[in-house]
Amino acid sequence: SQTIHQWPATLVQPVGSPLSLECTVEGTSNPNLYWYRQAAGRGLQLLFYSVGIGQISSEVPQNLSASRPQDRQFILSSKKLLLSDSGFYLCACLRDRWNEQFFGPGTRLTVL
Amino acid sequence: AQTVTQSQPEMSVQEAETVTLSCTYDTSESDYYLFWYKQPPSRQMILVIRQEAYKQQNATENRFSVNFQKAAKSFSLKISDSQLGDAAMYFCAYRGLTGANSKLTFGKGITLSVRP
Numbered sequence: 001s002q003t004i005h006q007w008p009a010t011l012v013q014p015v016g017s018p019l020s021l022e023c024t025v026e027g028t029s030n031p032n033l034y035w036y037r038q039a040a041g042r043g044l045q046l047l048f049y050s051v052g053i054g055q056i057s058s059e060v061p062q063n064l065s066a067s068r069p070q071d072r073q074f075i076l077s078s079k080k081l082l083l084s085d086s087g088f089y090l091c092a093c094l095r096d097r098w099n100e101q102f103f104g105p106g107t108r109l110t111v112l
Numbered sequence: 113a114q115t116v117t118q119s120q121p122e123m124s125v126q127e128a129e130t131v132t133l134s135c136t137y138d139t140s141e142s143d144y145y146l147f148w149y150k151q152p153p154s155r156q157m158i159l160v161i162r163q164e165a166y167k168q169q170n171a172t173e174n175r176f177s178v179n180f181q182k183a184a185k186s187f188s189l190k191i192s193d194s195q196l197g198d199a200a201m202y203f204c205a206y207r208g209l210t211g212a213n214s215k216l217t218f219g220k221g222i223t224l225s226v227r228p
Contacts, residue, residue: 034215034216038155042220042221043203043218043219043220043221044157044203044216044218046215046216049215059215088155090157092157092216100145100147100159100162101207101216102159103156103157103158105154105155105156106155106156106157108155
């Protein structure tokens with residue numbers, strides 16, 4: 001069965017500092033991977049998705065970037081964080097058998 | 113572009129009673145998938161139920177069932193015999209079949225509280 005790991009679980013960073021959030025997937029190969037952000041009390045906004053190594057598609061212009069250096073690794077980055085980057089970040093993969101997206105435990109990011 | 117609307121921000125239900133959460137969507141596609149996800153306080157997103165648009169029969173999963181009205185583009189979730197553990201935020205989501213990205217479009221969610 002598929003498992004998604006995300007770290008760190010929580011992070012507090014000052015404005016202007018860099019960011020690196022990591023997502024790794026087990027139990028599948030060549031998955032479609034997704035990064036979502038959830039603002040406090042709101043729905044999920046798709047930030048990036050990837051259908052393979054080195055293939056990244058961005059959904060919205062923003063201060064963030066994503067990379068996929070390995071088949072089952074998806075990284076969300078920023079060179080300089082903004083206050084508006086605070087939120088809950090979820091990584092997901094497509095579970096083909098059920099045509100559903102399976103989510104990781106998330107990372108809570110607070111930018112001060 | 114597809115949109116998903118959950119117009120009720122909050123709902124409350126008495127334990128053991130039944131509650132229905134509403135969702136409408138807009139799409140020009142004829143085939144697609146619809147989902148309900150649950151997000152408890154832990155914030156882990158958990159799939160509750162899914163419906164394929166080409167299937168006329170409403171999906172059911174134990175105490176959870178949907179009322180899928182394709183013509184009306186409505187996809188409501190019914191929770192029977194509500195339990196305290198059902199208290200969570202619930203999101204309706206849409207996924208089309210065109211394109212390789214399989215993106216999910218989410219509604220804004222509804223917070224469900226269960227009264228003991």
